[in-house]
Amino acid sequence: MSSNPTPNEILSELTQAAEKQWQALQNPAVPVIYVGHATCGRAAGSQETIDGFKDALEEKGLEAEIITVGCLGHCYAEPLVTIHYPGFPPLMYQKVGAGEARVLVNSFIQGGEDPCFEYLLGALEPNDTFPTLMDYPRYLYEKRVIMDQCGLIDPHSLDHYLAVGGYQSLAKVLEKGDKWVVEEIKSAHLRGRGGAGFPAGIKWDIARQAEKTPKVVICNGDEGDPGAYMDRTLMESNPHQVLEGLAIAALAIGASRAVLYIRAEYPLAVSTIEQAIAAAKECNLLGDRILGTDFSLEVSVFQGSGAFVCGEETALIQSIQGNRGMPRYRPPYPAVEGLDGLPTVINNVKTLSTVPAIVRKGSHWFRNIGTEKTPGTAIFSVVGDVEYAGLVEVPMGVSLEHLIFEVCGGIKDGKPFKAVQIGGPSGGCLPESELSTPIDFDSLRQAGAMMGSGGMVVMNDETCMVEVARYFIDFTQHESCGKCTFCRVGTRHLLEILKGLTKGEGSDDDIAELQTLGEEIIKGSLCSLGKTAPNPVLTTLRFFKDEYLAHYREHRCPALMCRDLIAYYIDLETCARGCDACVACCPTEAIFTTSNRKKAIDQEKCVKCGECVYACPPEYDAVRKVSPPEMVPDQGIKPLDKEEEENNE
Amino acid sequence: MSKDRMVTLTVDGLEISVPQGTKLLKACLDNGIYIPNLCYIDDMEHPPASCRLCLVEIEGRPDPLPSCSQKVEDGMVVHTETDAVRLLQKTAFRLLVSTNHGKCRLCMANKHCAMQQIAKFLHMPLRTKKLRYIPKDMPEVIEDHPCIVYEPNKCVLCGRCVYVCSRQNYDFALDFARRGFNTTISFFGSQEEGVGDYCRNCRACVDICPVGALNFKDERDAFLQDLQAKISA
Numbered sequence: 040m041s042s043n044p045t046p047n048e049i050l051s052e053l054t055q056a057a058e059k060q061w062q063a064l065q066n067p068a069v070p071v072i073y074v075g076h077a078t079c080g081r082a083a084g085s086q087e088t089i090d091g092f093k094d095a096l097e098e099k100g101l102e103a104e105i106i107t108v109g110c111l112g113h114c115y116a117e118p119l120v121t122i123h124y125p126g127f128p129p130l131m132y133q134k135v136g137a138g139e140a141r142v143l144v145n146s147f148i149q150g151g152e153d154p155c156f157e158y159l160l161g162a163l164e165p166n167d168t169f170p171t172l173m174d175y176p177r178y179l180y181e182k183r184v185i186m187d188q189c190g191l192i193d194p195h196s197l198d199h200y201l202a203v204g205g206y207q208s209l210a211k212v213l214e215k216g217d218k219w220v221v222e223e224i225k226s227a228h229l230r231g232r233g234g235a236g237f238p239a240g241i242k243w244d245i246a247r248q249a250e251k252t253p254k255v256v257i258c259n260g261d262e263g264d265p266g267a268y269m270d271r272t273l274m275e276s277n278p279h280q281v282l283e284g285l286a287i288a289a290l291a292i293g294a295s296r297a298v299l300y301i302r303a304e305y306p307l308a309v310s311t312i313e314q315a316i317a318a319a320k321e322c323n324l325l326g327d328r329i330l331g332t333d334f335s336l337e338v339s340v341f342q343g344s345g346a347f348v349c350g351e352e353t354a355l356i357q358s359i360q361g362n363r364g365m366p367r368y369r370p371p372y373p374a375v376e377g378l379d380g381l382p383t384v385i386n387n388v389k390t391l392s393t394v395p396a397i398v399r400k401g402s403h404w405f406r407n408i409g410t411e412k413t414p415g416t417a418i419f420s421v422v423g424d425v426e427y428a429g430l431v432e433v434p435m436g437v438s439l440e441h442l443i444f445e446v447c448g449g450i451k452d453g454k455p456f457k458a459v460q461i462g463g464p465s466g467g468c469l470p471e472s473e474l475s476t477p478i479d480f481d482s483l484r485q486a487g488a489m490m491g492s493g494g495m496v497v498m499n500d501e502t503c504m505v506e507v508a509r510y511f512i513d514f515t516q517h518e519s520c521g522k523c524t525f526c527r528v529g530t531r532h533l534l535e536i537l538k539g540l541t542k543g544e545g546s547d548d549d550i551a552e553l554q555t556l557g558e559e560i561i562k563g564s565l566c567s568l569g570k571t572a573p574n575p576v577l578t579t580l581r582f583f584k585d586e587y588l589a590h591y592r593e594h595r596c597p598a599l600m601c602r603d604l605i606a607y608y609i610d611l612e613t614c615a616r617g618c619d620a621c622v623a624c625c626p627t628e629a630i631f632t633t634s635n636r637k638k639a640i641d642q643e644k645c646v647k648c649g650e651c652v653y654a655c656p657p658e659y660d661a662v663r664k665v666s667p668p669e670m671v672p673d674q675g676i677k678p679l680d681k682e683e684e685e686n687n688e
Numbered sequence: 689m690s691k692d693r694m695v696t697l698t699v700d701g702l703e704i705s706v707p708q709g710t711k712l713l714k715a716c717l718d719n720g721i722y723i724p725n726l727c728y729i730d731d732m733e734h735p736p737a738s739c740r741l742c743l744v745e746i747e748g749r750p751d752p753l754p755s756c757s758q759k760v761e762d763g764m765v766v767h768t769e770t771d772a773v774r775l776l777q778k779t780a781f782r783l784l785v786s787t788n789h790g791k792c793r794l795c796m797a798n799k800h801c802a803m804q805q806i807a808k809f810l811h812m813p814l815r816t817k818k819l820r821y822i823p824k825d826m827p828e829v830i831e832d833h834p835c836i837v838y839e840p841n842k843c844v845l846c847g848r849c850v851y852v853c854s855r856q857n858y859d860f861a862l863d864f865a866r867r868g869f870n871t872t873i874s875f876f877g878s879q880e881e882g883v884g885d886y887c888r889n890c891r892a893c894v895d896i897c898p899v900g901a902l903n904f905k906d907e908r909d910a911f912l913q914d915l916q917a918k919i920s921a
Contacts, residue, residue, distance in 0.1 A: 346867070363864055368737040368757040521845060521864065521871025523738045528783035531869040532819055552819075559779045562751055562772075563740050 046210040046330035053322055054201045061202030066125075069102045070148050073121040073129075075190055076107035077275040078307050079268070083117035084136055091137030095144035103148055109276020111190030112430030113177070116160060119190070124151050129163040131172065177427050180446045182408060182434045184416045185392045189276035194311050197318040200279040206324050208398035212287050213332050220291045220398065221247055227402035228414050229394070233259055233350070233387035234462070234491045235567065236413070236480035239394075242384055245374040246292040249382035254294040257378065257385040258285050260301040260308065261355060263347040264463030265514060266422040267494035269430050270388040274301065274308035277392070278315035282338070284391030286325060287398060289336050292384055296337050300355055303342040313340055347464075347518035350492075351566050352377075352385040354520065365520045366566035387492065389418060409435030413479040417490070423460075423497040424451045433478070440474040443497055454499040457598075458582070462491030464511045464518075465571035467578035468504060487578040489571060503600035504583040505590055508576045509537035515572040526569030529560040533576055542603040543667075545591035554580060594667045602647045606668035609638050609651075614661040621651040621662065631678040641678050642671065697764035706760055711735070713742050713755040716768065723768050724777060724806040726784075726898055727846035728756040736847050740780040741806065744768045752776055774810070781812055782819055784844050789823070790815035795842065796911050797900025803844070825870055833875045835889060835905050840872050843901035849873060849893035861886035862893060873902070 064071060072092055076085045089105060096103055111119055116133035120140070123129040124147065132143065132155070139158055146153040154169070161178075162169040172178040192199035200206070212220045225240030246254060258281060262270040274281055281299075289297050301309050316338050320326040327335045341359050348354045349364040356378050358364040377383025393415060397405045406414045413435045419442065422428050426448030433442055439459060443449065450456050458468045467488030469476065476486045483490050498507065516530040533556060536549045557573035557580075564570045580587060589595045596604040609621070609630075614637040621638055622630045629644035630651065638661075640651070652662045665671060677685075693708045699721050706715040714730060716723050726739035735756040743752040747765040752773050755766075767773070784803070792798045792814060807814050823841050830838045847864070850873065854860040865874035875887065894902045 365864070367734055368754065516868045519868045519871075521867055521869070522736065522847075524740045524780045524783050524844075527845065527869055527871060528786060528822075529779075531822060532783070532786065535820065535822060556779070559776060563743075563776045563780060565737055565740070 043331060046213040046332055049323070049330045050206055050210045054207075057198035057201035060198055064106075064123075067104070067123055068125065069104060070125065071104045071106060071123040072148075073106050073108045073123070073191075075110055075117060075119040077110035077190075077194075077272060078305075079110050079114050079272070080117050080119065081307075083114075083134075085118040087137040088118045088120065088135050088140050091140030092144060094137075095141045096148070099144060099149055101144065101148055106193050107195070108192060109189050109194045110272045110430070112186060112272065112432070113427070114429035115427050119160075121163065122147065124148065124154075126151065127154065128166045128169065130154060130169060131160045131163060132158040133160040134158070176445050177431075177448065180437075180441070181432050182416050183432050184396055184405075184408065185273065185280075185389055185418060186276075186430065186432045187396070188280070189272060192277065194276050194278055195314060197279060197315070197322060197324075200277070204399065205279050205395075206283055206319075208395040209283050209286050209290075209324065210330060211398055212290055213330055213334060217247060217291050217293060220287060223402050224291070224394065224397060227397045227405040228412070229390065229397060229405070230413055230415075230480060231387060232389035232393070232418075232492065234489065236490060239386060239390055242374050242386075243288065243291045245372070246294075246382045246384045249375055251376075251380070251382055252293070253296060253381060254292050255378045255381050255383040256285060256289045256292065256294045256297045257352075257355065257359075257383060258297070258299045258388060258391055259350065259352070259355060259385050260299055260305070260388050261343045261350040262302065262305075262388075262492060263345075263350050263518075264492060264494040266496055267420045267463055267492060269418040269420050269493055271305050271308050272430055273388050273392050274305070275311050278312045279319065280392045280395055281312070281388055282315055282319055282325065284386075284394035285338070286329070286336055287394050288384060288386060288391060290334055292382070294384070295335060297339070298359060298378070299338070299340045300343055300349075300359065301340060302345055302349075304345055309340060309342060316340070346520070347514075348520045348566070348568050351568060353566070355385065356383065363520070365522045366568070368565060389492075410477070410479050412481060417478055417493060419478075419493045419495045421447050421495045421497060423495075424454065424499040424502075425449070425497040426451050435479045436477045438475050438477055439469065442478065442495075443474070447497075450497065450499050454501070456497070457500045457502055458498050458504065458507075458579075460488075460496040460498070460507065460511075460575065461494070462489035462571075462574070463494040464514045465489070465568065465574050466491050466494070467574045468498075468507060468582065469578065470582040473582070487574065487581060489574065501598055501600065503541075503596050503598040504579040504586050505537060505540050505596075506598075506600050508579045509534065509541055511575040512537055512572065515568065519568065519572075523563075523565035523569060525560045525563040526565070526572060529556055529563075530569070530572050532556060533560075533573065537576070540587065540590045541596075541601040543590055543594035543601075549591070550580070550584075550587055596666045599664050599666050601666075604668065605647060605664055605666045606642060606671045607645060607647060607649070607651060608640055608642075608663050608665070608671045608674075610661045610663050611637050611639070611674060612661075613659050614638055615656075615659045618656070618659065620654045620656055624650045624654040626650065633676045639674060639676050639678075641681075642668070695760045695762050695764075697760050697762070697766060699766045700768055708760070710760050711756055712744065712758040712760055712764075712766065715760050716744075716755065716766075721768060722809060723755055724781070724809055725756065726802055726806075726844055727848060729848055729851060729896075732851065736851075739784075739844065739846055741777055743773050743776050745770045745773055778810055778812060781806060781810055782816065785812075785814060786816040786819040786822055787824060787841050788814075788816075789821070789841065794912075794915065795900050796903055796908060797842075797897075801900060802898035822869075824872070826872065830872075831905065833887070836875070836887075836894065837903055837905050837908055838873060838875075839901045839903075842899050843873060844899055845871055845873070846898060848896045848898065849902055852892040852896045856890055856892050857886070857888060861888075 120135040121131045161172040229239045230236040346364045349358045351366045354364040354366040373383040418432045519526045521527045616636045629641045694705045704719045725742040737754040737757045742755045744755045745767045
């Protein structure tokens with residue numbers, strides 16, 4: 040009597056075919072060109088790169104395979120191209136435009152003579168000739184758990200994912216059962232990567248034990264922090280990893296329905312995930328009777344319409360139900376009463392993407408990464424004035440200093456570091472003195488910032504902290520759902536005060552109000568958006584109070600950023616006679632020629648756009664920026680028309 | 689166990705007994721202990737907890753909590769008048785007042801307005817003093833609806849009108865619109881299709897508004913005319 044095949048047996052049949060194909064790719068007969076073609080790559084021009092390769096190959100009559108892959112997270116080097124030429128290790132090239140693609144085809148792919156060292160970033164494998172990526176700190180210090188395969192496999196190919204061990208965790212859980220996986224995730228101490236850091240295993244357990252059925256799992260892909268894009272990258276670069284995590288979560292709590300909530304601003308993520316769902320269904324990895332078992336899961340994608348607050352889980356549920364995205368009071372928590380009143384587990388994309396690795400390698404392995412209280416890795420999207428911007432995955436517990444200065448290469452152009460904003464718009468700004476803070480949920484919260492979903496903006500000394508606070512409060516005020524009094528009206532008052540300060544208006548009372556009102560908004564607000572919104576104000580007040588005082592007491596912006604408090608003038612000593620560079624760029628024709636053919640700025644016409652600073656040739660560097668505006672020296676020169684006017688009077 | 693099992697709790701030193709499952713706010717109000725509130729309606733399963741006025745301190749819980757969303761528990765010890773509670777209540781009230789010009793005499797809700805009652809209770813002025821006056825970025829009076837007028841700066845966004853409308857009508861005729869500070873109540877459909885298709889002029893929203901932000905146009909006109917006559921007399 041033949042018994043039904045086990046999930047593992049069904050899967051290994053699928054995997055065998057995929058592995059064969061994968062092996063062929065590793066030892067290619069013709070050159071293989073991998074082009075990073077996720078949203079960030081496309082923004083940097085990867086489509087032109089692909090076209091460039093195609094054209095050049097066609098012209099030369101050469102044969103090569105072009106494969107589009109996801110994003111490696113190295114945004115500073117996009118478009119990234121990896122060329123695997125038979126006989127060479129796979130070589131990665133940076134900033135490959137259509138022109139560089141042509142050069143690479145002509146010199147390297149045709150005949151394999153010159154591997155174009157000038158564009159080379161490094162080899163993917165150790166070898167005797169080429170430096171490897173591991174020789175760079177940006178790669179060496181990273182610990183890739185979640186982003187392990189991002190940028191290396193084709194996100195549109197289920198076979199690629201299967202070949203690198205995909206869906207084996209799901210098969211394992213199908214054999215070992217829901218209780219086992221909940222215990223495993225609990226013992227791994229996996230904390231939710233959405234921001235709050237709630238233990239995922241405990242959330243699953245609550246939902247698993249809830250009596251009501253059916254149950255629902257939701258993947259929260261409503262990433263809305265300005266400058267954060269790790270969820271998008273994970274969905275675009277390794278969609279099956281998210282789906283596998285989602286299926287395991289569903290199995291763990293006994294859910295029969297899964298929803299991926301993805302914001303509509305991520306069209307590529309939506310289409311990639313939808314395509315992945317279809318492919319997985321076809322191979323019986325999702326849908327009815329998964330891998331021949333009794334477990335069925337209906338998976339759908341819901342596109343959010345771009346409200347930041349919909350990342351909050353109760354608002355997200357309202358949004359899926361077709362209502363206005365407004366959070367509701369918790370408890371009851373969604374794990375007990377969520378979508379349509381059913382027990383619902385909502386996990387972030389990063390949380391779900393971590394699950395397959397934990398199941399595959401075990402909770403013990405996971406606990407050995409990171410810190411005791413927060414094991415695992417953290418993905419940050421490091422942006423701003425940093426040398427190597429992009430997505431960085433590091434073990435939890437490394438210091439901010441290590442992340443910014445060693446992994447990301449420090450501040451651009453050698454300028455001094457001033458502050459780092461961590462945790463998105465409702466995180467906090469930490470100064471140099473706090474750089475030793477280890478990166479984990481609890482330490483960051485103690486320092487006044489928060490982990491958030493991993494947005495990190497690094498700022499140099501040309502950034503005004505009052506303006507930064509104003510920017511983020513403007514964002515949260517705009518994105519507030521307007522439900523509760525503190526968030527709706529309170530943040531607006533903070534914004535008014537901050538707007539005044541950036542114009543040099545304010546008083547000691549205003550500063551006191553910022554502090555007390557900020558603290559009360561945190562205590563009084565209904566949801567996490569309001570409870571964290573004042574963080575940028577409170578942290579900048581704490582660490583950069585002098586800067587606040589300078590704005591209203593001296594009408595001076597120390598970072599020379601707030602437009603109302605600065606002025607530009609031209610230093611006549613260094614200005615070159617007869618040079619017209621600044622005149623041409625000025626949008627308001629505020630720059631005029633003095634009697635000795637040098638230039639000066641009419642302060643009444645100047646709108647302080649700063650274009651002249653960039654236009655002035657570096658060898659003269661004659662445009663000066665000062666604050667307060669009264670510091671512009673009286674050079675005793677006036678534009679001709681004004682002189683005439685006065686003479687006529 | 690009978691359905692109406694009673695629960696005994698202590699509020700401000702007073703022992704009260706209420707049926708199990710009662711919301712703490714209702715338990716207090718029914719027993720003569722006033723807690724300021726704007727957005728609470730008795731039969732709601734999940735009260736919005738949005739006005740942030742009905743805060744109380746419950747022993748064993750770290751921060752003040754909205755009493756509308758807490759169910760009574762046996763042996764619960766509640767304080768409604770602590771400094772922490774009053775501080776937040778006063779700030780919430782101050783924030784609500786800061787969008788309004790405080791011309792109560794010109795308002796139809798004068799003398800039976802919930803804000804006036806709360807001001808009296810908290811000993812707070814109805815005009816903003818500590819905070820600056822920030823009106824919403826929209827007209828004082830919105831007359832989109834054929835017979836109902838809406839005054840956004842009086843509105844405290846408690847959402848009671850939205851709730852009663854959705855309960856009374858199959859297709860509810862008004863909802864929240866816009867975001868952030870400029871969140872407002874809007875009769876959607878009023879622009880193009882004619883709100884008459886949805887609204888049955890049932891008065892529910894006008895009657896439930898605690899602050900007189902929604903009124904029937906003819907009634908308001910009559911009131912203002914009357915007032916004008918009184919002033920000139």
